[in-house]
Amino acid sequence: MNVDQLAAEQLKDFDRQRPGSSFANPEVFLSVEQSYALQFQVAGLREQRGEQVAGYKIGCISRTMQNQLGLDSPVFGHVWQSELHASGGTLHATRFDGLAIEGEFAVRLADDVPSAQWLRRNAEVLAAGFVVIELHNYVFRGLPDRRAAELIANNAIHAGVVLPVEETPLENAEALSSATVRVLRNGELLGEAAGSELEGGPLASVVSLAEHLEKYGRRLRRGQVVLTGSPLPLWRVAVGDVIEVQCDPFGKTARVRVDD
Numbered sequence: 001m002n003v004d005q006l007a008a009e010q011l012k013d014f015d016r017q018r019p020g021s022s023f024a025n026p027e028v029f030l031s032v033e034q035s036y037a038l039q040f041q042v043a044g045l046r047e048q049r050g051e052q053v054a055g056y057k058i059g060c061i062s063r064t065m066q067n068q069l070g071l072d073s074p075v076f077g078h079v080w081q082s083e084l085h086a087s088g089g090t091l092h093a094t095r096f097d098g099l100a101i102e103g104e105f106a107v108r109l110a111d112d113v114p115s116a117q118w119l120r121r122n123a124e125v126l127a128a129g130f131v132v133i134e135l136h137n138y139v140f141r142g143l144p145d146r147r148a149a150e151l152i153a154n155n156a157i158h159a160g161v162v163l164p165v166e167e168t169p170l171e172n173a174e175a176l177s178s179a180t181v182r183v184l185r186n187g188e189l190l191g192e193a194a195g196s197e198l199e200g201g202p203l204a205s206v207v208s209l210a211e212h213l214e215k216y217g218r219r220l221r222r223g224q225v226v227l228t229g230s231p232l233p234l235w236r237v238a239v240g241d242v243i244e245v246q247c248d249p250f251g252k253t254a255r256v257r258v259d260d
């Protein structure tokens with residue numbers, strides 16, 4: 001199967017909420033580069049049919065997540081407008097293929113980012129900081145040596161974001177390094193960690209995303225959201241769970257209930 005055929009398959013999988021099923025085929029073996037080519041091809045097809053990129057995600061930037069998913073370097077994925085959820089709502093678990101969640105920091109861009117180099121000198125473009133619940137379709141069908149490729153080809157297992165009620169203006173991007181994110185399930189603390197767990201800090205991870213996008217002829221745009229990567233593991237969730245992510249000192253909370 002070539003990348004065009006795989007992209008068409010992949011799109012059907014996403015529409016059926018069964019991401020990754022095209023990788024059940026043992027004949028399909030993609031390199032990391034081919035997986036990104038596929039991810040961008042699928043993104044192009046989604047845009048052609050009118051979907052909008054709301055931003056990007058950075059994954060496996062903390063040691064915790066690298067250990068959990070068995071990778072040793074970051075991965076990137078697309079965040080879609082149609083997969084943004086407001087805090088306080090309900091998610092239907094049956095619409096996901098193995099729903100899992102993470103609590104993490106995100107930033108909002110105040111302007112277009114012409115290049116990664118420009119971003120290094122203009123960190124104030126990261127205008128707002130906040131916590132989100134990242135949603136995942138947590139499925140792996142490949143062999144261990146296909147893990148990175150499979151994750152990337154499946155949009156880094158990203159399946160949506162629950163946004164907080166309000167975003168906090170960010171005076172200094174590095175302030176996120178000393179902030180703490182806390183994840184609660186049904187009122188019980190699952191875990192808490194500081195932004196300093198993200199390798200290089202949030203600004204460095206957004207710069208590496210900008211460098212990555214340049215390779216594919218894309219750039220970060222005004223208004224887009226960037227998920228800077230989870231300092232905590234991901235957790236599977238079940239029907240009836242209420243998930244809440246809190247942050248000090250960016251106090252606003254993102255909250256969601258899981259239904260069937």
Ligand SMILES: C=C/C=C(\O)C(=O)O
Binds near residue numbers: 228229230
């Ligand atoms: C592949 C997914 C990893 C993440 O979402 C993360 O590390 O935040």
